[in-house]
Amino acid sequence: MKSFDVAVWRDGKLRMLDQRKLPHEEVYLEYDSAAATARGIRDMVVRGAPAIGCATAFGVAVEARRIAAQDIPASWPAAMAPGLKALHDSRPTAVNLRWALERMTPLLTSTAPERVPDRLLEEAQAILREDHASCQAMGHHGAAVLPQVDGRPLTIMTHCNAGALATGGVFGTALGVIRGAVVAGRRIRVISCETRPFLQGARLTAWELLQDGIDTTLITDNMAGHLMGKGLIDVVVVGADRVAANGDAANKIGTYTHAVLARRHNIPFMVAAPLSTIDLQAPDGSHIPIEERPAMEVTHLGGQRVAADGVAVLNPAFDVTPAELITWFACERGVVREPNRDKIAALLP
Amino acid sequence: MKSFDVAVWRDGKLRMLDQRKLPHEEVYLEYDSAAATARGIRDMVVRGAPAIGCATAFGVAVEARRIAAQDIPASWPAAMAPGLKALHDSRPTAVNLRWALERMTPLLTSTAPERVPDRLLEEAQAILREDHASCQAMGHHGAAVLPQVDGRPLTIMTHCNAGALATGGVFGTALGVIRGAVVAGRRIRVISCETRPFLQGARLTAWELLQDGIDTTLITDNMAGHLMGKGLIDVVVVGADRVAANGDAANKIGTYTHAVLARRHNIPFMVAAPLSTIDLQAPDGSHIPIEERPAMEVTHLGGQRVAADGVAVLNPAFDVTPAELITWFACERGVVREPNRDKIAALLP
Numbered sequence: 007m008k009s010f011d012v013a014v015w016r017d018g019k020l021r022m023l024d025q026r027k028l029p030h031e032e033v034y035l036e037y038d039s040a041a042a043t044a045r046g047i048r049d050m051v052v053r054g055a056p057a058i059g060c061a062t063a064f065g066v067a068v069e070a071r072r073i074a075a076q077d078i079p080a081s082w083p084a085a086m087a088p089g090l091k092a093l094h095d096s097r098p099t100a101v102n103l104r105w106a107l108e109r110m111t112p113l114l115t116s117t118a119p120e121r122v123p124d125r126l127l128e129e130a131q132a133i134l135r136e137d138h139a140s141c142q143a144m145g146h147h148g149a150a151v152l153p154q155v156d157g158r159p160l161t162i163m164t165h166c167n168a169g170a171l172a173t174g175g176v177f178g179t180a181l182g183v184i185r186g187a188v189v190a191g192r193r194i195r196v197i198s199c200e201t202r203p204f205l206q207g208a209r210l211t212a213w214e215l216l217q218d219g220i221d222t223t224l225i226t227d228n229m230a231g232h233l234m235g236k237g238l239i240d241v242v243v244v245g246a247d248r249v250a251a252n253g254d255a256a257n258k259i260g261t262y263t264h265a266v267l268a269r270r271h272n273i274p275f276m277v278a279a280p281l282s283t284i285d286l287q288a289p290d291g292s293h294i295p296i297e298e299r300p301a302m303e304v305t306h307l308g309g310q311r312v313a314a315d316g317v318a319v320l321n322p323a324f325d326v327t328p329a330e331l332i333t334w335f336a337c338e339r340g341v342v343r344e345p346n347r348d349k350i351a352a353l354l355p
Numbered sequence: 356m357k358s359f360d361v362a363v364w365r366d367g368k369l370r371m372l373d374q375r376k377l378p379h380e381e382v383y384l385e386y387d388s389a390a391a392t393a394r395g396i397r398d399m400v401v402r403g404a405p406a407i408g409c410a411t412a413f414g415v416a417v418e419a420r421r422i423a424a425q426d427i428p429a430s431w432p433a434a435m436a437p438g439l440k441a442l443h444d445s446r447p448t449a450v451n452l453r454w455a456l457e458r459m460t461p462l463l464t465s466t467a468p469e470r471v472p473d474r475l476l477e478e479a480q481a482i483l484r485e486d487h488a489s490c491q492a493m494g495h496h497g498a499a500v501l502p503q504v505d506g507r508p509l510t511i512m513t514h515c516n517a518g519a520l521a522t523g524g525v526f527g528t529a530l531g532v533i534r535g536a537v538v539a540g541r542r543i544r545v546i547s548c549e550t551r552p553f554l555q556g557a558r559l560t561a562w563e564l565l566q567d568g569i570d571t572t573l574i575t576d577n578m579a580g581h582l583m584g585k586g587l588i589d590v591v592v593v594g595a596d597r598v599a600a601n602g603d604a605a606n607k608i609g610t611y612t613h614a615v616l617a618r619r620h621n622i623p624f625m626v627a628a629p630l631s632t633i634d635l636q637a638p639d640g641s642h643i644p645i646e647e648r649p650a651m652e653v654t655h656l657g658g659q660r661v662a663a664d665g666v667a668v669l670n671p672a673f674d675v676t677p678a679e680l681i682t683w684f685a686c687e688r689g690v691v692r693e694p695n696r697d698k699i700a701a702l703l704p
Binding site: 028029030197198199200201202203205208209210212213216221222223224225226227228229230231232233235259260262263266267270296304305307308310311312313314315316317318319320321322325326 | 377378379546547548549550551552554557558559561562565570571572573574575576577578579580581582584608609611612615616619653654656657659660661662663664665666667668669670671674675
């Protein structure tokens with residue numbers, strides 16, 4: 007399976023594949039401060055909750071290196087505060103961003119001042135390595151519970167891109183489950199929903215799966231119900247940007263609709279996400295902030311206006327799927343059937 | 356309310372607004388044969404079931420005029436056969452096409468041969484006039500049953516374009532109901548789903564409603580579930596391309612998904628279509644042919660490729676909403692609650 011430089015350390019800088027340019031161009035951008043990294047996250051150079059977590063960790067590391075290049079500061083927390091705030095405020099829904107900051111920040115005070123830049127980089131590298139291992143474990147666990155079908159490929163529908171490109175560049179979460187099934191020798195056919203407005207399904211999921219030779223068919227998001235009604239979808243597998251304490255899962259806009267459709271057609275619905283996506287501070291999905299993104303993402307495509315002039319626009323980037331519509335929650339520790347508050351709590355250390 | 360030259364007779368030819376160019380350019384094309392008209396229908400210069408019915412009728416009229424310009428044929432049915440077949444085969448789902456042919460064809464034999472061209476044109480003009488009256492009646496009837504809300508505008512979600520542009524250029528079907536409500540003094544807010552892949556909602560519905568000063572907000576199709584979950588949609592109103600004898604309704608791909616979502620959220624779901632859309636030969640929705648359109652409509656936008664190279668594509672242009680998900684069927688004769696076989700039969704003469 008191919009891997010990607012989603013967010014990696016290269017020559018003392020954070021290097022990220024510019025996902026806005028895919029699938030047409032493979033362009034890599036370099037970041038040497040937290041503020042620049044925060045802009046990259048906000049502008050969706052990198053996207054996908056676990057990938058944002060990795061980029062945030064490297065953004066913290068590169069900021070410390072930038073500061074130390076002048077002098078070791080009297081107070082690391084004070085010197086880092088503006089950069090940490092810029093990262094924290096870059097995007098509101100993916101909790102992995104906050105999780106990465108909470109993991110990096112204590113090192114500013116628990117480490118000898120001159121060791122801080124190296125220690126932060128070690129931690130960011132550890133987060134990236136753990137993400138790779140987590141995606142592969144999740145892929146294995148998730149694949150093991152996928153339905154059996156006879157004499158034909160198992161057809162898995164997915165939404166947005168919860169792939170290698172949405173994580174540390176290896177396997178992915180939802181696409182990790184698909185890759186886990188392929189590795190286990192299953193015949194798989196993927197239906198990729200294009201995922202308006204940003205077209206992550208058409209641009210990213212199709213691109214990365216085809217590179218691994220996985221049979222992939224593109225549909226517009228509004229075709230899912232029709233295909234389910236025709237019996238053409240065996241299971242739905244998606245990622246998550248934040249999972250509340252009761253198992254409600256925020257994910258790319260449109261996910262909730264697919265979950266409602268899956269329930270009507272008795273199709274199992276799997277959410278695959280690492281434990282770092284779980285937010286125990288959110289008792290349920292209503293406490294997850296939903297980012298509203300610029301109208302131009304809806305009215306324009308490739309810089310070209312498609313919608314009538316003067317029309318108002320709503321552009322919520324995520325929605326919440328209630329736990330009751332989720333058949334399985336797959337993570338690096340295993341698969342939970344019909345997630346709820348107790349089962350989610352039991353997954354955490 | 357503004358009207359549009361969707362399909363009109365002008366200087367001995369059929370003139371149609373090229374809807375593929377909207378909202379950027381208002382270009383009118385002229386047709387002087389049935390074959391050319393059939394290509395215009397296939398290529399979606401004109402679209403929308405009632406509009407296709409009007410265009411078909413004028414396509415028959417213009418074909419007779421073309422033939423008579425050389426000589427009155429020995430057999431009108433024989434002379435017209437290739438043109439009628441081209442029209443018949445242009446698009447498979449909208450039954451108004453077949454309905455218009457069935458209304459025009461008997462005139463070839465029941466009329467004195469030299470009178471045929473004039474008689475066909477009279478009939479086409481009658482079809483257009485009846486469409487205008489039908490949309491206005493349907494709009495009035497449909498508007499009368501819309502829910503009452505206090506202290507805020509009634510929010511109506513619609514899908515695709517079932518407007519003046521989808522009919523004879525006046526009022527429309529689903530948008531006719533919206534216009535009927537506006538005419539009746541109701542405060543209305545419209546949520547227009549963009550309707551991938553052809554973007555009829557973004558390009559056409561927004562364009563025509565804004566010209567009438569109706570408050571219109573654009574969303575991507577996959578946002579509907581999220582908005583319904585937030586309580587932001589009061590009612591869904593859509594058109595239909597073919598209604599089966601039991602009330603199952605084929606309409607633009609994505610409609611079925613909206614109906615499933617509406618049921619989950621206890622939101623009433625209205626289908627507005629003229630009686631010419633009812634096909635008693637289709638006992639239920641499974642007998643309605645669903646057109647599969649070219650992959651390029653999904654992979655490209657404005658001539659520009661958006662999807663990853665080499666990905667397979669499905670592009671069904673319609674889906675079927677079962678009658679059990681339809682709260683009201685509105686037509687020119689009135690509104691039927693919870694349509695079924697008996698209630699649909701009772702609507703027809």
